[in-house]
Amino acid sequence: MTRFEFLKTSGFTGGALVALLASCVNKEDTYIEALVQNPDGSTSASAVSGSQTGSTSSTTGTTTTTATTPTTTSSTTGIDSSTLISTESLNSIKNTLLVLDLSSSTYANLKNRNAYVIASNIVVALNKSGKLVAATVTCTHEPKKQVIFSNEEWYCTAHSARFSQAGVGLNSKGSKGLTVYKVATNGNKVVVY
Template sequence: MKKDKYSRYEFLKKVGFTGPALMAVLGSCTQNEDFNVNALVVNTNGDTVSDLSSTSPVNVSTTPTTPTTPTTPTTPTTPTTPSVNALVSIDLNSSAASNLKTAGGYIIVNNMYVVGKTTAGAYVAASVVCTHEPKRQIILNKTEYFCTAHGARFALNGQTLNTVARSSLTVYKTQVNGNILSVTA
C-alpha cells in the first residue's frame, strides 16, 4: 500500500472539509510547526529590518494575551494610564518596541498580534493568523497587512484586497496612554 504524505490542509480537503468548516478545523488544530514568524523584511544587505530603508533589526515583545472580537484601528491618544482591558500592553520606550518609532515599522507580539505604525502615524494591530490558511505570517507592509506565505493582502480595517483570502483579517483597536500602547478588543 502506497502511503502519501499530506499537509494537514490537504488531508482535511481530501476528507471533504471546505470553506468555514475547513478554516475552523485548521484553526483549532494548529501545532508549533504552523507558527511561522519568519514574516520579516530583508533589505538588500540581507539584514532583517522593519522596512527596506531601515538598518535596525526587528525586535519582538512577549506579553501573554488572548484574542477576542475584531475591531478597527484608531489613532493614538495621550492619557497617562494603561488600558484596563488591554489584550497587549507595549512600552513604546522599550527596545522591543523600537520599530514602532518609524512609519511602516511593526513588531510581532506573542506570535499572536502584528502591531505597527502606519505611514500616517497611527498605531494598528491585527492577528498574525492569515484567513487563507492558518499560517502565522501576517506583517504590516506600510499601508496594508500582507501574508508572506501566500500573498494575501488586507486593508488596515481587515478587509481583503485580493482574491487569495476569502474572509477579513481580525483587527484590534489601539490606544496610547503616556508611553504605553494598548491593544484592545
Template sequence: MNRYHFLKSMGFRGAALMAVMTSCIREEDTYIDALVEKPTDTTLTPVTTTPVTTTPGTTTDLSTIKNPLLTLDLSATANASLKTVGGYIAKSGIVVAQTSAGNYAAVTQTCSHEPKKKIIFNKTEFYCTDHGARFDLTGKGLNSFGSKGLTVYKVAVSGTTLVVYS
C-alpha cells in the first residue's frame, strides 16, 4: 500500500487529500536554483586565445566549450572562498571547490543517497551534511551512503574566469 492509498483509506478525499500529500514535501526540495536565479548585470566575455588547464589535465579554450553550466568570476567577492585551497561555493545546484593550488573540482549539489541539495566540500572530499555520504574528487562513493556516486563536471579556468561544463 502506498501513501496515496493509505491516506485515501483514512478518509481524506479531494482537496484535503492533495493538501495532506503536498505537506509531506520540504520546500527546499521543490525549488531548483537554476530556475529561480536572476541573471547578473555583469557579462563575462570568454578569452578566445589563451589555452587553459582543466581539472582532468587537458587544455582547452573557453570559447570551445559548447555546454557551459556555470561561469564564475574568481575575482568577485561572492566567490572569494574559491581563492583558498579547501574553499568552496554552492551555486545553481553545483558545488565548486579548490582542491589544491589552482585545481578545481565541480559536482552536483544533490546527494545521490536522497535527493537533497546538501553536498559540501570538506577538506579533501565531498560530503553530504544530511546523512554523512562521502565522495572522492572523482565522484566515487567512499561509504555505503555514497555508493551511488556523484555527478562530476569538468572545470576550465582562464585568468579570473572559471567555467563548469559537462
C-alpha cells in the first residue's frame, strides 16, 4: 500500500492530504507547484488549494486526460508553425505508436499550449513554446501509470518523480529517466513514433 493510499483510507482528503504528502518527502522531491500554474505562466506554492482549469474524460479502452492553463495566444492554434510538416511526410513515418486527430473533440484541446492528453499509455503535450512532446505514462520510479505534463516537465503524481521534456530525471525519484518519443504534426493530425 502506498503512502497516498494509506492516507486516503485513513480519511484524509483535499488540503490535509496534500499537506501530509508534501511533509513526508525530501526537499528535492517536493514539487507542489507542478500541479498549479497561474494564467500568467508563473507558479505558486500558495496556490495549491486554488482552482485549476481542466477537464477529464474516460472512454473504454483508452483513457484521455486533458489539463489546460489559459494562454494569451492570438492564433487559433498554439502549435508553432515552424514545427509543422507536410501531410505526405507525416504519412511516410514508420513505426507509428499513436495517431491523434486534432479535429476530434477528444484531442482538439491539444492545440492549446500547456495542454496534454493521455492515450494508449502515452502522454502527448503541447509545451509553452508550441512544440509537441510525448512520453510514456508509466513512471520509472515505480510502474505507476500517472505521468502527466505540468510546468514544462513530465511529473508523476504518484510519488513526485520529475523529468525534463527530454526524459532526464530532475530529482531522486526520477533518476532512472523516462521514455520519450518523437512527435510530428501537420496541424490536423499528430503522429507519435
